[in-house]
Amino acid sequence: MSTMKVILAERLSYLMKIEKLSQSELARKIGISQSAVCNWLNGKKEPSIESLWRLADYFDVTVDYLIGREKD
Numbered sequence: 001m002s003t004m005k006v007i008l009a010e011r012l013s014y015l016m017k018i019e020k021l022s023q024s025e026l027a028r029k030i031g032i033s034q035s036a037v038c039n040w041l042n043g044k045k046e047p048s049i050e051s052l053w054r055l056a057d058y059f060d061v062t063v064d065y066l067i068g069r070e071k072d
Contacts, residue, residue, distance in 0.1 A: 005043040007068030013041055015059045030054040 016026055023041070027034040032051055039045040047055065056063045064070040
């Protein structure tokens with residue numbers, strides 16, 4: 001698994017915990033499938049650029065933060 005996938009999974013999991021969101025709730029809020037969220041959290045797939053933008057906008061963070069190019 002790539003470093004980016006690991007960092008993304010960790011940061012997404014952290015943000016979801018803070019917001020008390022389930023995978024299906026997050027998926028519904030940003031307009032994607034629950035299986036996509038599951039795959040990101042398990043490091044099986046990377047989100048598209050559009051999905052990264054949606055995540056960043058929803059959580060009010062940068063894409064760089066989500067993918068590990070920006071410190072905590």
